[in-house]
Amino acid sequence: MSVPAAVGPPNPFAAMTRTAFIPTLLVGPIAIAIAFFAGGGRAAGGAALGYAVTIAFFLLGMIVMNRFAANTPPLLFMATALAVFFGQLIFLLLVILFLQNADWLDGRAFGLTALAVALVWQIFQVVGYLRTRRLVFDEPTTPASSPSEASPRHTA
Template identity: 80%
Template sequence: MTAAATRPDPFRAMTRSAFVPTLLVGPVAIAIAFFAGGGKAALGAALGYAVTIAFFGLGMVVMLRLAANVAPMLFMATALAVFFGQLIFLLVVILLLQGADWLDGRAFGLTALACALVWQVFQVLGFLRSRRPVYDEAPVSDEAAAGGAAQDEPAGRHTP
């Protein structure tokens, strides 16, 4: 097995950690909207829930495609760029639906905000709990693996 095949996948941990709590928040928000504002508010909450799940779920797919071969030190920068893009697209959807009188905009916005916050908090927790390398692993030579010759120190590390 290669080092890339055994390397932990932070995307799976982040998605697993964020998806389930967000799935639980949506129905609660829809029920609260229904009891507080009726069917129009429930429709707005349901749409806010669906849009948020779609955007953040697709964001993880984009992260998987873009950052699959990114060096570990560039992973967070890539994640922040995708997150910024997600927020811009979510803002565009909110602006496009702002004049729609067939749904309750307040229920839509509050549900989207609640789902986005839950997704982001649990996604960060999933990332922090995942095991990921913080440096590039150097390949081990056959001779060093057998314990024969002394290993040269990696570049940049010096012993006194």
């Protein structure tokens, strides 16, 4: 007779990554095609680099969150998620600032593609998180008594 494994809360990172990754994969080729038709090969290259850099940042953020925040209490989880999110945005801003004077790169295509990919990733990441139905409060340590046990009725 085997003992069934305890079923815990679903891993929100797998759900968020699955939900965000597919729509984000679709945005990149569309942005690259628009950049190509609007500005040529240099713009398409900038869009492709913006796409690749942004996806790498957000996937890395999910890996960091899965590694360090998977089993944290709900309030600490949200604080960690916000810290990782702001860290990702700051790092992406630093990359954009570093590449702003690159002659070989169409900065407008890079930036607009990075912005589109980041927005799509964040929107669908939130959708994936909401679908996990993760608690946003700590579970009570003692079971609450039912109303009938808390105040017995007196009959006359």
